[in-house]
Amino acid sequence: MQISSRFTIAVHVLICIETFKNDHKVTSEFLASSVNANPVVIRRLLQQLKKAGIVSVTRGSGGTDIEKPLHEITLFDVYDAVECVEDGGLFHFHENPNPLCPVGKNIHSILDTRLEQIQKAMEHEMKSVTIQDIINDSQKIISLQ
Secondary structure, three states: OOOOOHHHHHHHHHHHHHHHOOOOOOOHHHHHHHHOOOHHHHHHHHHHHHHOOOEEEEOOOOEEEEOOOHHHOEHHHHHHHOOOOHHHOOOOOOOOOOOOOOOHHHHHHHHHHHHHHHHHHHHHHHHOOEHHHHHHHHHHHHHHO
């Protein structure tokens, strides 16, 4: 199962907000032009980020601001805010393995613990990377162009 593109779009949006905050009014239309997405998609994401306390949004054409210091916002915070996976589970199991098959009847006991460990490791790594880290990387790349 893939993580929803909402996650990468949300990170893109946060980088844009920070990058352009002093030069442009950062509206959903402005952000949508960078993401190349419908502004409605961006507004929905912004509402999820707002609910998580990551951004503030001024109605109308007021714009968007980041509410927390960038070094306090982790990739996990963004991932968690935009509900990237159903019911918190990264892996989705097929519903009805054959109970008469020795593999089918034991597949959950074989895989569940390992898949949970893998998801926890991914989430742990996401908690170690901040939006400031991503901004720093983006500034290096942009300055080389």
